[in-house]
Amino acid sequence: MMKEENLIPAEEICVRYKVEHQFLISLYESGIIDVITIEKTQYIPLDHLHEFEKMIRLYRDLDINVEGLEAVHHLLKQIESLQKENRRLRNRLNLFE
Template sequence: MNLEDLIPTDEICTRYKVERNFVHALTESGLLHTVTVQKITYVHCDEISEFEKLRRLHYELDINLEGLEAIQNLLSQVKKLQNQNVALKNKLNLYE
């Protein structure tokens, strides 16, 4: 993992005007993945769009952490079902 692809959580908190506790809670619940290098906690740049989505849900729609976990779980189930649907359609096309 390249250090250039990592963003310090302190910078994220400053840039997005969120509390450190929010980022920590997301990490503890498994909604956000962080990496610690030399006592500094980072978020990979690929995780930023997910963080932005969770931040909007929490701060703009006032959804608590448990609600964020439920939403994330439901969205992952929908994505899994969509992938299965595509796979089944592809199999069906083979027989037509």
């Protein structure tokens, strides 16, 4: 179970970033962020805050809807995975040089 100091109340996030609660829930339903409910209060894990901030910037600055954010999130995760694989392969290749 996640420690409560690593959780931020969803209501606080909505106020701080001036977003509707439904936007936050849409990101959760799209699999972009996690929302944890403890005693009827929803929380966002602290380690998902960066992803939330990235999505809110894309949503506001580029006017990308939630479906678009889901696609962008998926593509960014693929790029990250490919970059890790590339580093791993380069490290293996360096062993043979």
